[in-house]
Amino acid sequence: MGNDVTLVAVSKMKSVADILQLYEMGHRDFGENYVQELIEKKDLLPADINWHFIGHLQSNKVKLIATFIYLIHSVDSPKLLQEISRQGANHQRVINCLVQVHVAQEETKFGFDPLTLSELFNQLKEWQATGKPHFVRIKGLMGMASFTDDQEILKNEFRQLHELYNSLKEHSLPAAEINILSMGMSNDYLLAVSGGSTMVRIGSLLFGNR
Numbered sequence: 592m593g594n595d596v597t598l599v600a601v602s603k604m605k606s607v608a609d610i611l612q613l614y615e616m617g618h619r620d621f622g623e624n625y626v627q628e629l630i631e632k633k634d635l636l637p638a639d640i641n642w643h644f645i646g647h648l649q650s651n652k653v654k655l656i657a658t659f660i661y662l663i664h665s666v667d668s669p670k671l672l673q674e675i676s677r678q679g680a681n682h683q684r685v686i687n688c689l690v691q692v693h694v695a696q697e698e699t700k701f702g703f704d705p706l707t708l709s710e711l712f713n714q715l716k717e718w719q720a721t722g723k724p725h726f727v728r729i730k731g732l733m734g735m736a737s738f739t740d741d742q743e744i745l746k747n748e749f750r751q752l753h754e755l756y757n758s759l760k761e762h763s764l765p766a767a768e769i770n771i772l773s774m775g776m777s778n779d780y781l782l783a784v785s786g787g788s789t790m791v792r793i794g795s796l797l798f799g800n801r
């Protein structure tokens with residue numbers, strides 16, 4: 592396959608001891624879905640962990656993670672992006688973000704529809720035009736495929752994400768540095784990696800069922 596793939600160990604609902612076990616084997620990238628759970632665990636664990644936020648993030652909670660979060664995978668509205676930038680500015684810290692895209696068949700409120708992605712990009716360009724410093728850095732996209740074993744459906748959705756990712760690279764967004772495509776979970780990571788993923792988010796395969 593040839594591409595480098597970062598493994599994010601998804602530790603939601605897993606104990607500090609479970610996380611430490613992987614940490615001691617040298618693992619540093621962990622993903623959490625809930626702000627409260629993340630900040631409680633973070634204080635009990637080594638400071639050199641790269642914490643990834645992968646769940647739905649409410650704007651009013653951004654301030655709780657802004658000082659330390661390594662990468663937010665789940666930017667799903669312009670409002671959230673604006674709040675991340677504001678909190679980044681408060682702490683003089685550039686916060687790395689992925690834009691979540693909705694390609695799966697399941698209904699969900701979260702993630703941009705591929706068709707509305709360009710609205711977000713236009714907004715980013717408007718911000719750029721204001722000349723203000725940016726405290727968000729768009730690093731790429733995150734997506735979840737449908738909850739299915741149908742390989743053709745999965746392949747198609749990963750292909751769609753990969754195409755959007757490639758077009759994002761060509762968009763020459765302000766304050767962007769596009770090199771992360773976060774896709775693939777326990778049940779579909781092999782297809783995701785052969786479909787161009789650079790980052791997989793794996794929970795149950797590493798830690799057992801939740």
Ligand SMILES: *Cc1c(COP(=O)(O)O)cnc(C)c1O
Nearest residue numbers: 601645776777792793794795796
């Ligand atoms: C829980 C979760 C995962 C990990 O799922 P597994 O099937 O346990 O590997 C990955 N991504 C997101 C966004 C999740 O919420």
